[in-house]
Amino acid sequence: MGVVDRQGVELLDRDQCLRLLARGYTGRVGLVVDGEPRVLPVNYVMDGQRVVFRTGDGLKLDAARRGDVVTFEVDAVNEDWHAGWSVLAVGRAGEVTDPQEQARLQRLPLRPWAPGRREHWVVVDLSDVSGRTFP
Amino acid sequence: MGVVDRQGVELLDRDQCLRLLARGYTGRVGLVVDGEPRVLPVNYVMDGQRVVFRTGDGLKLDAARRGDVVTFEVDAVNEDWHAGWSVLAVGRAGEVTDPQEQARLQRLPLRPWAPGRREHWVVVDLSDVSGRTFP
Numbered sequence: 001m002g003v004v005d006r007q008g009v010e011l012l013d014r015d016q017c018l019r020l021l022a023r024g025y026t027g028r029v030g031l032v033v034d035g036e037p038r039v040l041p042v043n044y045v046m047d048g049q050r051v052v053f054r055t056g057d058g059l060k061l062d063a064a065r066r067g068d069v070v071t072f073e074v075d076a077v078n079e080d081w082h083a084g085w086s087v088l089a090v091g092r093a094g095e096v097t098d099p100q101e102q103a104r105l106q107r108l109p110l111r112p113w114a115p116g117r118r119e120h121w122v123v124v125d126l127s128d129v130s131g132r133t134f135p
Numbered sequence: 136m137g138v139v140d141r142q143g144v145e146l147l148d149r150d151q152c153l154r155l156l157a158r159g160y161t162g163r164v165g166l167v168v169d170g171e172p173r174v175l176p177v178n179y180v181m182d183g184q185r186v187v188f189r190t191g192d193g194l195k196l197d198a199a200r201r202g203d204v205v206t207f208e209v210d211a212v213n214e215d216w217h218a219g220w221s222v223l224a225v226g227r228a229g230e231v232t233d234p235q236e237q238a239r240l241q242r243l244p245l246r247p248w249a250p251g252r253r254e255h256w257v258v259v260d261l262s263d264v265s266g267r268t269f270p
Contacts, residue, residue, distance in 0.1 A: 009251060026212050030165050030172035037165035037172050039208035041221045073174035077161050086176045116144060 005132070012131035017087045020131060021074055022046045025111055029053075029124075030071035031063045044072075045110040049126050051089070052105055054118035064093040064122040072124055087131035089124070096121040140267070147266035152222045155266060156209055157181045160246055164188075164259075165206035166198045179207075180245040184261050186224070187240055189253035199228040199257040207259055222266035224259070231256040 003011045012020070021027075025045070031038045040060060044053040051072050055061050063070055070093045077084035096102055105121050138146045147155070156162075160180070166173045175195060179188040186207050190196050198205055205228045212219035231237055240256050 005251075026210075028163055028174055028208060028210075030174035032167050032170065032172050035167065036204050036225065037167050037206045039163055039165035039174055039206045039223060041208070041210045041212075069171050071172045071174045073163060073176070075161075075163075075176045077176075088174065090171065116140075 009132045009134050012085070012087070012133055014129050017089070017129045017131040018046070018049065020085060020087050021051070021089070021129075024074045024076070027051070027072055027074040029060055029063075030073065031059055031068065033059055039073075043111050045108045047105065047108060047123070051091070051124040051126065052108060052110065053122055054110065055120050055122055056116060056118050057120075060093075060122060061095065061120050064095040064120075068093055070124055072126070083134060085131060085133040087129065089126045089130075090128040091124045091126040093122055093124045096123055144267045144269050147220070147222070147268055149264050152224070152264045152266040153181070153184065155220060155222050156186070156224070156264075159209045159211070162186070162207055162209040164195055164198075165208065166194055166203065168194055174208075178246050180243045182240065182243060182258070186226070186259040186261065187243060187245065188257055189245065190255050190257055191251060191253050192255075195228075195257060196230065196255050199230040199255075203228055205259055207261070218269065220266060220268040222264065224261045224265075225263040226259045226261040228257055228259045231258055 005011055027044050029040050042053040044051050072089045075086035102121055140146055162179050164175050164177055177188040179186050207224045210221035237256055
C-alpha cells in the first residue's frame with residue numbers, strides 16, 4: 001500500500017507505473033496544436049523507459065519532429081469491479097530516423113492499431129510519470 | 136459503409152460519433168497547462184451534445200472556469216478481434232453552478248471513476264466531433 005492522495009486514491013510510484021505501462025498496448029498521446037489540446041490513440045510498446053509507436057504523416061509526426069513535450073496516458077477500468085488504474089507520463093517526443101535503431105525497434109512486439117501505412121518511428125523519453133489506482 | 140481516409144480507416148459521421156459517445160462511460164479529457172498537454176481520465180455521461188462529468192479542485196476545474204477549449208476522447212479496442220473505434224471531440228468547457236441545473240445533471244446516470252469528493256459539475260459543449268473505426 002502506497003501513498004494516498006487527498007481524494008483517497010492510492011498513488012503509484014514510478015516503478016509501479018512503468019510496470020503498468022509495460023503491460024499495456026494501447027495508450028493516448030496528448031499534443032498541443034495551435035494552442036489547443038488533442039488526444040490521439042496509439043498502439044505502443046515500451047523500450048526501457050521510452051514509449052515507442054509508429055505513425056504516418058500527421059499531428060503526431062509533426063510534434064515529434066518539433067521535439068514537443070507530449071503526454072502519454074494509459075488506463076484500465078473494470079466496469080463490474082469498479083476498479084481501475086491510470087498512468088500519466090510526460091516527455092519529449094522525437095522521430096527515430098537512424099536505420100539501425102529503426103531495425104532494433106522493428107523487433108519490439110508492437111501491434112498495429114489500425115490499417116494504413118505508419119512508416120515513421122516516434123519515441124517519447126518519459127520524464128515525469130505518475131499514476132493512481134482505486135480498488 | 137462511410138468515407139474512408141487515406142490510411143484505409145473508415146471515418147464516422149457526427150451522428151455515429153454521438154451514438155458511440157452515448158454508449159461509453161469512461162473518456163479522457165485533454166487540456167493545455169502552461170503550454171503543455173495533459174490527458175486525464177474521467178467518467179462521463181452525455182447530456183444531448185454535451186459531455187458532463189464531475190470533478191474536485193484541480194486542472195479540469197481550472198480549465199472549466201477559464202472556459203478553455205478542451206478535447207474529449209473515447210476509444211475501444213478489442214484485442215482479440217483487432218477491431219476498434221475512437222472518437223475525438225473538441226469543445227469549450229464550463230462549470231455548472233446553477234443549483235437547478237446541477238439538480239437536473241444529478242439525475243443523469245453518471246458513474247464515479249474513483250473515490251473522492253467531486254463536488255463540481257463540468258460540461259463540454261462539443262463543436263467538432265470526429266471518429267474512426269477499423270474492423
